[in-house]
Amino acid sequence: MVKSVDGPVFKKIAEATTLLNTDAYVIGGFVRDLLLNRASKDLDIVTSGDGIEIATKTAELLKVKKVSVFKTYGTAMFMYNDWQVEFVGARKESYNTDSRNPLVFPGTIKDDQNRRDFTINAMAISLRKNDFGALIDPFHGVDDLNNKVIRTPLDPDITFTDDPLRMMRAIRFATQLKFQILPETLDAITRNASRINIITKERISEELNKIIMTEKPSIGFYLLDQTGLLGLIFPVFTNLKGAEYVNGKGHKDNFKHTLEVLDRIAPNTDNLWLRWAALLHDIAKPVTRRFDPLSGWTFHGHEFKGMKMIPSIFSELRLPLNEKMKYVQKMVLLHLRPIVLSEDVVTDSAVRRLLIDAGDDIDDLMTLCEADITSKNHAKVLRYMSNFEVVRTKLKEIEAKDNLRNWQPPVSGEIIMEVFALEPCRQVGVIKTAIREAILEGTIHNNFEEAFQLMLSEGSKLGLTVVKQHLK
Numbered sequence: 001m002v003k004s005v006d007g008p009v010f011k012k013i014a015e016a017t018t019l020l021n022t023d024a025y026v027i028g029g030f031v032r033d034l035l036l037n038r039a040s041k042d043l044d045i046v047t048s049g050d051g052i053e054i055a056t057k058t059a060e061l062l063k064v065k066k067v068s069v070f071k072t073y074g075t076a077m078f079m080y081n082d083w084q085v086e087f088v089g090a091r092k093e094s095y096n097t098d099s100r101n102p103l104v105f106p107g108t109i110k111d112d113q114n115r116r117d118f119t120i121n122a123m124a125i126s127l128r129k130n131d132f133g134a135l136i137d138p139f140h141g142v143d144d145l146n147n148k149v150i151r152t153p154l155d156p157d158i159t160f161t162d163d164p165l166r167m168m169r170a171i172r173f174a175t176q177l178k179f180q181i182l183p184e185t186l187d188a189i190t191r192n193a194s195r196i197n198i199i200t201k202e203r204i205s206e207e208l209n210k211i212i213m214t215e216k217p218s219i220g221f222y223l224l225d226q227t228g229l230l231g232l233i234f235p236v237f238t239n240l241k242g243a244e245y246v247n248g249k250g251h252k253d254n255f256k257h258t259l260e261v262l263d264r265i266a267p268n269t270d271n272l273w274l275r276w277a278a279l280l281h282d283i284a285k286p287v288t289r290r291f292d293p294l295s296g297w298t299f300h301g302h303e304f305k306g307m308k309m310i311p312s313i314f315s316e317l318r319l320p321l322n323e324k325m326k327y328v329q330k331m332v333l334l335h336l337r338p339i340v341l342s343e344d345v346v347t348d349s350a351v352r353r354l355l356i357d358a359g360d361d362i363d364d365l366m367t368l369c370e371a372d373i374t375s376k377n378h379a380k381v382l383r384y385m386s387n388f389e390v391v392r393t394k395l396k397e398i399e400a401k402d403n404l405r406n407w408q409p410p411v412s413g414e415i416i417m418e419v420f421a422l423e424p425c426r427q428v429g430v431i432k433t434a435i436r437e438a439i440l441e442g443t444i445h446n447n448f449e450e451a452f453q454l455m456l457s458e459g460s461k462l463g464l465t466v467v468k469q470h471l472k
């Protein structure tokens, strides 16, 4: 008996196997995580009998009412408290070369283990009454867990040509678990990398996102790069690689820098999109790079150009083209602002401008900027960090005072038009800008009365006549 599989779900499955005179095993990720002491409530159960039948019987014994049955696939699943339990008949697979969808036949538990991707994912625990809890580990997955190794159960070339998504999965597991991919396995990934083109972009991005969400995503990115996968799935990102030299002057390698930023932001956020912003913050550096004999390397406008590149990157990777993308664009566009601001005297007006532009995302932006400080110069890092502290404090002070987050002009365009009996025209814009600037500069406060007075005086400067005096 390995680590215990205890609790009502397992007991009732065991009872069901006796009643139906069949077998059942918990298999795959749950077993791996159990042995790694990573609790999971996601169960995959295989049986050499009928998956639907055993699911229905177990549900009955557990008094679970709702069982979702997928007849075509011979699978069934139910929820029991927060356990998600999926049942399937054991199967054998046969692949052809241009699809990752195999032909599937009923098989034994051994067949089912053979079709698993890695030895650590191929272990099963019996839930039959007579050998309840016995570990079935034909490929020595336990040894690989102990040695922290990712290895395919069968010839890796076959495993990866059959289903090239497994190459991404290998790298994802290596990153999540901080395991080594066995050299032969890694070589096979490199050899078969081009097969990734039969995998849908959605599946690839799903794995990429899982890598991004790990504790140290750079592990995965370096492996993706080393095996050639990165250049195939995300070529614009590999353009960041390397440093060019002119007159002996180089710039930093933006590939390494970006991955360092991603690793540095990871402990501070579980927001996938903020992590994407870290990954893309310098994406336009290769296309904006110039060498100026006086000032050296420059990347003018890379934040703006980067923001513009994001829709095509998201679309290519089948990432959502919605407010999540807009958020990433905003972070990329603004990523230099707190740094620029902290390099100078931190004025109230600059802080107000930043608050208005970043809105509710200001804290995320600060988190990104702090992660972006990767200089090897310790004194420089300390200086930046302490300047950021000043910016953060100022942000709090000004926010409390001026209430500028998600700012709306206190006097709207409609009011301006009503007071001066105007149609939409240039003057309305001029007055609105004057009000906004005055608030940002601190010459008036962010309230209706002061903004209204300013509107009147700006209107008179423009030669406008007040038609309605008392508006609120």
Ligand code: ATP
Pocket: 027, 028, 029, 030, 044, 115, 116, 117, 118, 121, 122, 163, 165, 166, 169
């Ligand atoms: P996680 O839940 O962290 O994604 P997991 O291993 O549970 O990890 P699933 O995708 O749910 O991942 O897969 C469950 C099990 O199915 C795996 O442990 C493995 O045995 C098997 N499996 C999943 N995908 C593949 C694949 N592409 N090729 C072979 N076996 C696979």
